[in-house]
Amino acid sequence: MSASALVSRLEALCGTNYVLTHPHALSTYASDGLAQYHQTPLAVARPGTAEEVHAVVLACFEAGVPWVARGAGTGLSGGALPVAEGVLIALSRLRRILAVDLDDGCIVVEPGVTNLAISRAVSPTHFYPPDPSSQIVCSIGGNVAENSGGAHCFKYGFTTNYVIGLEVVLSDGTVIELDRDAPGYDLLGAFVGSEGTLGVATRIRLRVVPVPESVRTLVAFFEDTSAAGDAVTAIVSAGIVPGAIEMMDRLSIKAAEQATHAGYRLDAGAALIVELDGPHDECTARFEHVMTLCSEAGARDVRVAQSEEERALIWKTRKAAFAAMGRIAPAYYVQDGVIPRTRLSEVLGKIDELATEYGLQVANVFHAGDGNLHPLVCYDDARDGEPERAEELAGLIVKACVDFGGSITGEHGVGIDKKRYMPDMFAEPDLEAFQRLRCAFDPHGLANPGKVMPTPRLCGEVPGPYREHPLERAGVAERF
Numbered sequence: 001m002s003a004s005a006l007v008s009r010l011e012a013l014c015g016t017n018y019v020l021t022h023p024h025a026l027s028t029y030a031s032d033g034l035a036q037y038h039q040t041p042l043a044v045a046r047p048g049t050a051e052e053v054h055a056v057v058l059a060c061f062e063a064g065v066p067w068v069a070r071g072a073g074t075g076l077s078g079g080a081l082p083v084a085e086g087v088l089i090a091l092s093r094l095r096r097i098l099a100v101d102l103d104d105g106c107i108v109v110e111p112g113v114t115n116l117a118i119s120r121a122v123s124p125t126h127f128y129p130p131d132p133s134s135q136i137v138c139s140i141g142g143n144v145a146e147n148s149g150g151a152h153c154f155k156y157g158f159t160t161n162y163v164i165g166l167e168v169v170l171s172d173g174t175v176i177e178l179d180r181d182a183p184g185y186d187l188l189g190a191f192v193g194s195e196g197t198l199g200v201a202t203r204i205r206l207r208v209v210p211v212p213e214s215v216r217t218l219v220a221f222f223e224d225t226s227a228a229g230d231a232v233t234a235i236v237s238a239g240i241v242p243g244a245i246e247m248m249d250r251l252s253i254k255a256a257e258q259a260t261h262a263g264y265r266l267d268a269g270a271a272l273i274v275e276l277d278g279p280h281d282e283c284t285a286r287f288e289h290v291m292t293l294c295s296e297a298g299a300r301d302v303r304v305a306q307s308e309e310e311r312a313l314i315w316k317t318r319k320a321a322f323a324a325m326g327r328i329a330p331a332y333y334v335q336d337g338v339i340p341r342t343r344l345s346e347v348l349g350k351i352d353e354l355a356t357e358y359g360l361q362v363a364n365v366f367h368a369g370d371g372n373l374h375p376l377v378c379y380d381d382a383r384d385g386e387p388e389r390a391e392e393l394a395g396l397i398v399k400a401c402v403d404f405g406g407s408i409t410g411e412h413g414v415g416i417d418k419k420r421y422m423p424d425m426f427a428e429p430d431l432e433a434f435q436r437l438r439c440a441f442d443p444h445g446l447a448n449p450g451k452v453m454p455t456p457r458l459c460g461e462v463p464g465p466y467r468e469h470p471l472e473r474a475g476v477a478e479r480f
């Protein structure tokens with residue numbers, strides 16, 4: 001099937017208004033949240049129902065054309081970066097809440113529903129705990145594909161702990177149902193975090209939990225991140241499991257405070273947000289204990305939210321940290337790595353050393369309880385060679401995380417950006433096992449090719465024009 005015949009077929013399936021081919025329209029979809037990479041697809045299809053998604057995937061299969069699923073495009077590792085000559089399947093029209101069953105503690109949604117809309121749909125009695133900072137816009141389909149986390153995952157767990165059922169369209173058009181409680185291989189577990197490489201999720205069943213009786217939130221200001229890190233260790237060692245425990249360093253406080261005017265102390269080297277939730281009496285007693293531990297670790301100032309508005313402002317500042325970096329530098333690169341919590345000071349020392357060597361500023365925001373770092377490497381994209389230096393520095397930070405016993409990603413995924421680091425974490429047989437799993441779901445290599453794995457997979461007959469070298473034909477993305 002020729003490219004124009006495929007486009008006509010997509011138009012017949014979705015409606016002409018929902019298939020984009022004009023270069024201006026396509027440019028909106030050329031990147032995701034990792035703007036350093038861009039690629040123009042053959043077409044963007046915007047199906048309106050699960051059945052239309054199925055039909056689009058089948059049409060791509062019959063044409064032998066690769067495709068990439070896209071939710072809200074907020075991913076930070078280039079997972080939703082299109083493939084040249086491929087189809088981008090944008091799921092933003094699939095926004096229906098299909099069923100809410102609070103007695104059973106579950107909700108069924110389409111993949112384009114935003115993360116925040118899920119909590120809203122089950123409020124005021126329940127909520128959906130995984131809360132990425134992008135939750136106002138990011139889609140639950142993207143969350144499932146990335147196994148997204150957020151501030152409240154230290155206590156509550158990640159997306160994978162909440163997905164209990166999926167309807168998935170495989171790249172040959174087969175529709176499968178995956179159920180958390182079904183016997184046999186845990187294919188649902190394999191799908192969550194697979195970054196769109198195993199199929200498209202078209203229906204998602206999630207667990208939701210009751211809203212806790214009481215929530216208490218504070219922000220404590222420290223001389224430096226090392227003292228704030230000591231407070232984290234003391235709190236966790238005392239057996240306290242905060243609903244959330246988040247840290248921001250001096251530079252990220254400076255950027256975020258300019259955006260929200262929440263009253264964060266600009267003279268502090270670190271801000272630690274601690275939120276406890278649970279039964280009222282337990283929460284109150286533990287909260288007193290947390291305040292004492294913060295003071296003992298050297299907190300200069302501990303501010304307790306006295307109202308829901310104050311609590312919201314504390315969180316708004318934390319959640320604004322990424323976007324607010326634009327106030328510090330014209331461009332920045334969001335890194336995502338994991339380290340053992342106890343090695344925070346050493347790793348931050350290493351990051352400082354590297355930042356000085358590269359002559360660049362690095363701000364740090366952490367999910368401190370999980371040891372999940374988000375170094376934000378600031379640069380000026382108008383200066384010759386600076387974007388490349390920033391990328392190199394970000395890469396060395398990831399390698400440092402692995403050297404200190406951590407991981408190349410905590411929650412933003414591997415995508416196109418970090419596949420080169422996979423061999424730093426996995427041995428050849430491990431990578432091969434991943435490839436075999438991927439080939440079992442997508443033997444024709446049409447689902448999000450070129451992502452996650454460092455080497456091409458050649459696992460079977462590819463129909464149509466991609467028969468020879470699917471990845472080479474699919475095109476390497478342009479960077480910067």
Ligand SMILES: Cc1cc2nc3c(=O)[nH]c(=O)nc-3n(C[C@H](O)[C@H](O)[C@H](O)COP(=O)(O)OP(=O)(O)OC[C@H]3O[C@@H](n4cnc5c(N)ncnc54)[C@H](O)[C@@H]3O)c2cc1C
Pocket residue numbers: 032033068069070071072073074075076078079080091111131132133134137138139140141142143144145146147148149150151195196197199200201202322323411412448
């Ligand atoms: C300001 C900001 C803050 C962020 N904060 C956090 C955070 O706190 N925690 C966190 O974990 N992440 C965070 N992120 C990253 C991002 O928001 C998450 O990765 C999110 O889950 C992506 O969702 P999306 O709908 O934008 O997905 P997209 O970016 O559109 O896609 C992401 C991946 O999912 C795949 N995909 C999308 N939908 C489907 C589907 N239905 N079926 C199969 N595959 C699919 C795509 O192919 C791609 O590989 C942040 C991003 C930004 C910009």
